Amino acid sequence: MSKILDEFLKSNLNDLKDNGLYNEINVVSGANGAVINVEGQELINLSSNNYLGLATNEKLKEVAKSAVDSHGVGAGAVRTINGTLDLHVELEETLARFKGTEAAVAFQSGFNCNMAAIQAVMNKEDAILSDELNHASIIDGCRLSRAKIIRVNHSDMDDLRKKAKEAVESGLYKKVMYITDGVFSMDGDVAKLPEIVEIAKEFDLITYVDDAHGSGVMGKGAGTVKHFGLEKDIDLQMGTLSKAIGVVGGYVAGTQDLIDYLKVAARPFLFSTALTPGDTRAITEAVNMLMASTELHDRLWENGNYLKDGLKSLGFNIGSSETPITPCIIGDEKTTQTFSRRLMEEGVYAKSIVFPTVARGTGRVRNMPTASHTKEMLDEALSIYEKVGRELNVIS
Incomplete structure (x- = not known):
């Protein structure tokens, strides 16, 4: 190995470990359900994005096996050559109905969607107003577009209006886009889409909503845009097919011209x-x-509210979540890592999340209850949270 590379790697790995920022990767044996097996230990799983339990759904497994028999294990090509199967057309027509748009296009991942759509629509002659807590894939998509990136304070409509006005009236940009998560994955809060649409109409902004954590969760399952009844007002709806939908991939939904x-x-x-x-x-x-x-959507919300109420009553700081995503904000990174490890030792898998995923000093374990959890599982998890929280003086 190159000496300079070796020194670079060792220095950075040691620094991450010393500051409680090194992420240990756990291996799950078997399916990723409400209970998982990690290194031979059965754990109540509160870290999965499998909101509706569909990743292990028997019907989905059956139809997937049938498609392998009829169409093979791979598509065999890119979409523009001969990789567009009748199954892809059926999926995209279904997604458009689901999202209330004229059309939709499927991609290989949600990350790919943001890399694809932002770069395709925006360029170096444009500007993108981006919420400061947007997902990493949005940030990377914006960078690839080479557009001017203007950071907007999180869900701050006064700041959005001010910066939209400045960008549009400057005359420096051909197009200006505002892009936001629908549901913010670290805190569980929801974008203020009605106010965003109002500002967008005033300044003719292109609107882009990344609904990775809203699809299947908000709007009775159809997403955050549908929750607010704004299907005709948001230009690009993006979502993932690997979280609540339970499989893999992503999509962008909008007008037929946009998808074409x-x-x-x-x-x-x-x-x-x-x-x-x-x-x-x-x-x-x-x-x-x-x-x-x-049914699955309603059960998810019932479980989410139950866990949230339980953690709050124990004295944990759960932030301002408006969705089943429920963070327990610990603060110090090393304490957060210890807290997560102790939960695991006691029987709960709730992964620690620290910088750079969240700001320094806001380390947390993020709880993701699903439709598959039983009340007994959640009660056991709450009991373990209480024990570990008191042991580490996180709660009194």
Whole structure:
């Protein structure tokens, strides 16, 4: 190995470990459900994005196996050559109905969506107003576009209005976009979409909502935009198919012209092999299930509220979450790591999240209850939280 690379790696790894910022990766044996097996230990799982339990759903497994039998294990090509299967067309038509838009396009991941769509629509002659707590994939997509990036204070509508006015009236940019998460994944708060739309109309901003943590969760399952009834007002709706939907991939939904353009201009669509047949068919089945019934959605919210109330009554700082995402904010990074390890030792898997994912001094364990958890599981988790919280003086 290069000596300079070796020194670089050792120095940075040691620094991360010394400051409680090094992330230990745990290996799950078997399926990622409400209870998981990590290194031979059965743990109540509160760290999965599998909000509705669909990642282990029997019906989805059946249709995925059937698609493998009929279409093979891989799509065989990029979408623009001969990798567009009838299954992909069916999925995208289903997604458009689900999101209330004219059309939709599927990508290989939610991260790919933001890399693709932002770069395709925006360029160095434009400006992007971006909420300061937006997901890393949004930040990377903005950087790739080469547009001027203007950071907006988190969910601060006065700051958005001020910076939108400055950007538009400066005459420096051909287009100005405002981009925000629908649900912010670290704190569980929801974007102020009605106010955002009002400001966007005033200054003719392009609006982009990353609803990775809202799809399947907000709007009776159809997402944050649908929750506010703004399907006709948001230009680009992006979402993931790997969280509440339970499989893998992502999508962008909007007008037919937007989707037609992305299919000829979005680089991950043009240069990366399409979603596999099994995944594609399972996603379509999952979305159809959500359109047919709100049972899983309702159970998720019931469990989320139950856990949130329990943690709050114990004295934990759960921030200002408006969704089932429930952080327990510890603060100090090393204490946060210790807290997470002790939870695991006692039977709860709740992963620590520290800088750079969240700001320094705001370390937390983030709880993600799902529709698959039982009240007995949640009660046991709360009991363990109380024990460890008192032991480490996180609660009194």
